[in-house]
Amino acid sequence: MLNQKDILSTIEMIDQQHLDIRTITMGISLLSCCDPDPKRACDKIYEKITRYAEKLVKTGEDIEREFGIPIVNKRISVTPMALVAGASETEDYVPFALALDRAAHTCGVNFIGGYSALVQKGMTKADERLIRSIPEALARTELVCSSVNVGSTKAGINMDAVALMGRIIKDTAKATEADDGLGCAKLVVFCNAVEDNPFMAGAFHGVGEAEKVINVGVSGPGVVHHALQAVKGQPFDVVAETVKKTAFRVTRMGQLVAQEASRRLDTPFGIVDLSLAPTPAIGDSVARILEEMGLETCGTHGTTAALALLNDAVKKGGVMASSSVGGLSGAFIPVSEDEGMIAAARQGTLCLDKLEAMTCVCSVGLDMIAVPGDTPAETISAIIADEAAIGMVNCKTTAVRLLPAPGKTVGDTIEMGGLLGSAPVMPVHPESSADFIARGGRIPAPMHSLKN
């Protein structure tokens, strides 16, 4: 029989340390829905999603009940919509977003991702139409998430797209002004976007993927934090070992759930994403893990090193626990979704520049950060360019999800509720980057992209 201590430790992890499966995400290819008639294409999209994902939520709930492990989100990701909508003879892509939203509501999922365009090297007409429709699409839908990939290690950074995205983010904030610019929480700008990411808002179903697939994202900052409390004052080797062991356990659970969901839904298992994803709940924070390592407040000197250790140990522990690891896989640092980060930002210890440094050593990027509503579009573009450069040069995924809340300024807080949390508005540098962004063109790929 199983050891009683092990059984009780698992239950304690679930009950008191917020151990959960963060998301089961079903990836669905929509390439078969292309149609010259936009209305017919939308009908095909709705029909295919609701057919494939009909039992997704029910299956997730069944597994939750039988295994006694909370599965917080059930979601859907689809083929980047620019590729599907591009086949239709229309300039208005918003109906495609509405079709996704309807399908998501019918299936009962929390979010649907894939209102996306991949423009790292250049923009097709369809890509540009989709990007320009994002503000309206996000304002008129509830569950649709959008992402745009503007750079990659292989292609460099498309600075025309970077410039455009600064304006699109501002427009999205304006279009959802009544909700403090909430639309921006559903919009991510990537460099080196991955095709099998189960996490929102950046999930989409890549063209290299199968017809449909199940990807699972685990969580567990609370469990790691708790484990580290037992090794107070010990050297970093011990810290790393402790994180690895914990990550192994958390990931094994993710693997089990992924396989079970894949079997029940008759859908191939894709990957387990080893991300340490926080929530705004007390005791579920990545920032508190860093502080447990000996930092007074997250954001002070030493934070980047602590995060580097954490990120690496999570991967090393998790990789043996799953047959297939993918997605973003690393520690997330979304400010508004992490109770410790919110506190550190409010106190002024955690600033945008430090967060940028932290994104060099973890997944994914400047995530869920509120900036003043009057931040110029060019400044947002420049922040995207900096982040994309980090991703491009370091061959990793980076992303920007900024919330320029209309009418808000430093000292204010945006309340989004639920998993999205609340974001204290953080200052940006007032000096202009406008001439830099106005240049346009492409930043060439780095030397080490030439590997062949």
Added chain:
Amino acid sequence: MNAIVTVVGKDKVGIIAAVCALLAENNVNILDISQTILQGSFTMVMAVDVEKARVPVGDLRTLLEELGKKMEISIRIQREEIFDAMHRI
């Protein structure tokens, strides 16, 4: 198919009897029981066979939770695989 029933809470008369009666009513066979008082609270772990149970594990969970509420203790049932996955290589 095996599952693990765990009972944690303040010790009182009749906990084991009540849990066992509910399991028996639903044709669930008990394979192993271990029980201790851990840091002052009653802690029982049971391995059970739910292969021939009258209702699915999900429904057993509801029944046990209701019983737990009545007795002011926490009772849960989870499929054994989750513990195997987390603690065995």
